[in-house]
Amino acid sequence: MSPDRPPTPPFGRVLKLSQGYEMHYLEQGSGPAVVFVHGSGPGVNAYSNFFPNFGVIAAAGYRCVMPDMIGFGWSSKPTGIDYTLELFVPTLTEFLERLEIKRCVLVGNSLGGAISMKYAIDHPERVAKLIVMGPGGIESRETYFKMPGIQKMVSQFVGSGFDRAGLKRLLELLAYDPKTITDELVEQRFNILQTQPKEVLARMSITDLTPELGKIACPLLGFWGVEDQFCPSSGYEKILRAVPESRFIMYSRCGHWAMIERADDFNHNVLEFLKN
Secondary structure (H helix, E strand, O other): OOOOOOOOOOOOEEEEOOOOOEEEEEEEOOOOEEEEEOOOOOOOOHHHHHOOOHHHHHHOOOEEEEEOOOOOOOOOOOOOOOEOHHHHHHHHHHHHHHOOOOOEEEEEEOHHHHHHHHHHHHOHHHEEEEEEEOOOOOOOHHHHHOOHHHHHHHHHHOOOOOOHHHHHHHHHHHOOOHHHOOHHHHHHHHHHHOOOOOHHHHOEOOOOOHHHHHHOOOOEEEEEEOOOOOOOHHHHHHHHHHOOOEEEEEEOOOOOOHHHHOHHHHHHHHHHHHHO
């Protein structure tokens, strides 16, 4: 660990990609590959997005890989570029190729859901199954920017930024129960936030994948909290109508983080889906 790097979130390994970007990742377990793709937002990193999940799934006999996408976590955060699926999908593709992961299950939350679905559309032979939680990329930019959570996140991040208290208030919008947001989680996100340029969110633009959803050929399991303030939960219908082998589990009194807020049930259903 670098002497000037905070101890949390944990630091794992780094791969240098051909564009010069560095992608940080954590890895645990062995067996078929399950790749976790995190969402967007101030201070996001793979560990803070999936800490209740990856250990359980790794212990069940899977190789769990958790990359920090470009712009997030301990990975490179370049300025002067747009943050689009045309950045995220090719860098994820090269990352998986470098790890010699030829076929995997993708688990994507929010932005990570959009990245995972687009990866499955572009590389159907490489995706065995898809798991998405409150996925982005299935509404217009205008629809997302009407969501209260996104309005507050973007306006404050590109404006005055967040101190710890402000970041905690934002994170409490992500969960139905504010008690979900622990001091430890805030600290993990705040430490990454100190390294994150405002351009990462200000120049993010994610394509509406609705016209392409029918190209997803693998089985898909989705989760959504009906109190989601970032991605409208009504989007589940678009996926169910378009993807032939898909089903969704909807949670009451749950926000944007089904994998954290309903961790035990989420892990149980994911393992059943992976096995069957």
